[in-house]
Amino acid sequence: MALNVYYSISPFGTGDIKTGSPNISITSGVATLSVAQTGNIGQGVCIEYNSLKCYISQVNSPTSFNVVTAIGGTPSDQSSTTVTSIHHEYASLSAAEAGAPDADHITTANLITADVVLNFCCYYDHDDQTADTTAVTINSYTTDETRFILVFTPTGGVQSINSQRHSGAWSASKYRIIASPATTFDGVIKVLDDYVRVSGLQIENDATTTGVGCCVYSGNGIILSESILWLYTSNAGYLTDLVGSIASSIYNCLGIGSGTGTGGRGFLLRVSGSVIYNCTVYGSAFARAIWSYGTEGVLTAINCAVFGTGDDFYGTFASIDHCASDDGDGTNAVTPADWSAVFTDYANGDFSLKSGSALIGAGIDNPGSGLYSDDIIGNARSSVWDIGAFEYVTAGSGTTIQAEASDGVVFTDTSSRTKRIFAGCVDGISMGDSGGNLAQLMSTASDGIALSDAVSRTARIATIVADGILSGDGCSVSKLASVLSSDGISLADQAGVVAALSVSMEDGISFSDTSSVAAYLRSIASDGIIFSDVLVGDLLGIIVGLVADGISFSDSTQVRAGLYAAASDSVRFGDVVTTVLRALAQASDGIIFSDDATWAMTIQALAADGITLSDSAIRILRKAVYAIDGITLTDSNGVNAIFQVIASDGIEFLSAVSVIARLGVMASDGIRISDSTVAGSPWTRGKVTMTMTFKHSTLTFTISKSTAEFELKKPSTTFTLN
Amino acid sequence: MAKIVCIDTGTVRTGCEIGDIVAVHDDDVLLDGSGYSGFKIYDFPGLKAADVRSKMAAKLPETSKAYKASSIEWSLFTPEEKEVWKDDAGNWCDLASRPKYGLTLFAITEAQKTSLADSKSDEINRLLTLDSALTEKIHLDSSNLIAIAALNKTAASEI
Numbered sequence: 001m002a003l004n005v006y007y008s009i010s011p012f013g014t015g016d017i018k019t020g021s022p023n024i025s026i027t028s029g030v031a032t033l034s035v036a037q038t039g040n041i042g043q044g045v046c047i048e049y050n051s052l053k054c055y056i057s058q059v060n061s062p063t064s065f066n067v068v069t070a071i072g073g074t075p076s077d078q079s080s081t082t083v084t085s086i087h088h089e090y091a092s093l094s095a096a097e098a099g100a101p102d103a104d105h106i107t108t109a110n111l112i113t114a115d116v117v118l119n120f121c122c123y124y125d126h127d128d129q130t131a132d133t134t135a136v137t138i139n140s141y142t143t144d145e146t147r148f149i150l151v152f153t154p155t156g157g158v159q160s161i162n163s164q165r166h167s168g169a170w171s172a173s174k175y176r177i178i179a180s181p182a183t184t185f186d187g188v189i190k191v192l193d194d195y196v197r198v199s200g201l202q203i204e205n206d207a208t209t210t211g212v213g214c215c216v217y218s219g220n221g222i223i224l225s226e227s228i229l230w231l232y233t234s235n236a237g238y239l240t241d242l243v244g245s246i247a248s249s250i251y252n253c254l255g256i257g258s259g260t261g262t263g264g265r266g267f268l269l270r271v272s273g274s275v276i277y278n279c280t281v282y283g284s285a286f287a288r289a290i291w292s293y294g295t296e297g298v299l300t301a302i303n304c305a306v307f308g309t310g311d312d313f314y315g316t317f318a319s320i321d322h323c324a325s326d327d328g329d330g331t332n333a334v335t336p337a338d339w340s341a342v343f344t345d346y347a348n349g350d351f352s353l354k355s356g357s358a359l360i361g362a363g364i365d366n367p368g369s370g371l372y373s374d375d376i377i378g379n380a381r382s383s384v385w386d387i388g389a390f391e392y393v394t395a396g397s398g399t400t401i402q403a404e405a406s407d408g409v410v411f412t413d414t415s416s417r418t419k420r421i422f423a424g425c426v427d428g429i430s431m432g433d434s435g436g437n438l439a440q441l442m443s444t445a446s447d448g449i450a451l452s453d454a455v456s457r458t459a460r461i462a463t464i465v466a467d468g469i470l471s472g473d474g475c476s477v478s479k480l481a482s483v484l485s486s487d488g489i490s491l492a493d494q495a496g497v498v499a500a501l502s503v504s505m506e507d508g509i510s511f512s513d514t515s516s517v518a519a520y521l522r523s524i525a526s527d528g529i530i531f532s533d534v535l536v537g538d539l540l541g542i543i544v545g546l547v548a549d550g551i552s553f554s555d556s557t558q559v560r561a562g563l564y565a566a567a568s569d570s571v572r573f574g575d576v577v578t579t580v581l582r583a584l585a586q587a588s589d590g591i592i593f594s595d596d597a598t599w600a601m602t603i604q605a606l607a608a609d610g611i612t613l614s615d616s617a618i619r620i621l622r623k624a625v626y627a628i629d630g631i632t633l634t635d636s637n638g639v640n641a642i643f644q645v646i647a648s649d650g651i652e653f654l655s656a657v658s659v660i661a662r663l664g665v666m667a668s669d670g671i672r673i674s675d676s677t678v679a680g681s682p683w684t685r686g687k688v689t690m691t692m693t694f695k696h697s698t699l700t701f702t703i704s705k706s707t708a709e710f711e712l713k714k715p716s717t718t719f720t721l722n
Numbered sequence: 723m724a725k726i727v728c729i730d731t732g733t734v735r736t737g738c739e740i741g742d743i744v745a746v747h748d749d750d751v752l753l754d755g756s757g758y759s760g761f762k763i764y765d766f767p768g769l770k771a772a773d774v775r776s777k778m779a780a781k782l783p784e785t786s787k788a789y790k791a792s793s794i795e796w797s798l799f800t801p802e803e804k805e806v807w808k809d810d811a812g813n814w815c816d817l818a819s820r821p822k823y824g825l826t827l828f829a830i831t832e833a834q835k836t837s838l839a840d841s842k843s844d845e846i847n848r849l850l851t852l853d854s855a856l857t858e859k860i861h862l863d864s865s866n867l868i869a870i871a872a873l874n875k876t877a878a879s880e881i
Contacts, residue, residue, distance in 0.1 A: 185805045
């Protein structure tokens, strides 16, 4: 039996992604971490410790992982020691393909002699959702039917803490690979080795510029499944071109064609014996949606739905059976009169089946003879199978519930889907939902969890709580929430989207949001975090908070992304209509932003006493601040760019309508700058009056005209002083 | 800062050579640990990954698919097809062997490295330096240098 080796890929890079400062112990291939992990961690992620490393092969819980060595073996037992880092192995699929055979990994590209299955586990960039933009060519590996390469996205559960896979619709917050291959012999993913499998990816062929190539080109057989392939074209390009001498299989895939052109191609297969099952293809960009190349009838198409294209099925097929299309091609054809009655919302990318859809039960069972039994998102197919990538799941059905509790578990759901719930608690779990989807909930609680949602989807919630969680949501989508709390968490959202929420704290977190979007929040706090946001368009993205006392946001209509806060006392933002991007805040006493209509970008603040920004309508760009006593900025309508300030006593800027750019200040006592009515770029025009007070002297000067670049360190060389 | 990941002694194997460009990243992407120990990574301060990718894309020659088919006789056989590329002189040549990686930095000089690493140097000049340091690989394979006379009389067409 071949061993499995796992290497993870994330466009985030190889930076440390561990939660807290855990210790690791390993016994017989099972690693136990002393701190629960909440990040994008799972199969293929590398754990480094004691100058050693291992790779996660299975997630048992946020603190327990099966691990293997770089060549798939069992690592030596390890008594408790500090984890150096937890990180992804590669930043691109291309680098993984090139690097996996090297001396630090399998040591050979011959997977047969190594006797391994090579798993490339693809994770999304949790930091800024960057796509993998490098096309990859997989070749020069030696493989067979049992020792092959699998490229996939972990789906949560035993594969990863957070799901990395799309949920059936294209998502910019999941792993995706986007490129523009040049010719039809080229692909975003080009496979020249045998038996390669690709599962659960989002692959975009951006053919609007130079490319006319494919999402996937295979020179010798491939199994492509559960993936979304998108051709974005002005008039050319392919979803696939699968050639060679080994037949290829495609199933449970979604193919979408968009753009201004109508000359694109969909799934093109050229090898006799190739099959395409349970796929959905849509888009006017396709002149030919599913193409059986040649005159001998190479392709069998079963249970596929094709509509809104030029020619649904083009070429000579071995068979077209139980397919739905505009043209009614093949035997047992289904020809819906109104496709909007078939799919939930195909115009917006949701190709799941509506209740009463003409595709429900219109296919045939098991066309692949055991090749697959689920649909594109993992729902089990049931007799008689549906046509298309999605199997309709009857409302109210529930599967795979495992509950261990000393007091009780109560599910009072109506018309909901509840699947893969693992509940282990001392007191109880109560779910009173209606019309919602609860998927893959893993809960361990000593007191209780109560979810009273209505028409909501709560997906992949991993919960470890000592006291309780109370969610009173309406019409909300809460996804990928990982919660670790000893006291309590209360979510009172309305019409909000909370995604990738990871919370670890002792006292409490309260979200009282309305119509907001909170994405990828990771918080560790001992006292509290409170978000009292109201109004639409509120994006809280990638907030990582490590706070001893508290963080409070009382904002409205804001967009805040990439906030990293570490403070022992408090950080408060009392902003309105502002945008705060990539703010790095670390303070022992406090940081307060009371801004109106401001843009603050890339703020790095480190202060012992405090930083106060009472600005209005200003832009603060690339501000790096380090002060022991304090910094006060009272500006209005100004632009402050690239501040670098280091002071031991204090700095005050009392400016109005000013432009201050590239200011680097270092002083032991203090600097005071009182500017007014300075417009434009400081090195081309404007007037600046500054008073600089140092410990032993005071220098006051006015710049009436300047022709050189503003350099505070060298005023005499760049300014005329009056 | 742009980071260019290249094949090095630790990752060279059949189908690629030292210097081949595997990926390009911006500087906020950490490339560290055992995953990248076998690669050579060039750091070019002041350049953006998007600009480097754009420069690389422009360096690649035009390629197309060509067909060998009679225009006057019907046939039950699928027309033969092959991949072709256009050389610097504008001639379509047989692309008999497409390189796995289209570009390489194997010929980069020490002076070019110094120039590219100089953050004080003008960005446009450094992109020009990068352009001169890049070598596209199709023309390096002698099997790709055979011009196809018939194609150079008429333009190739795409299916």
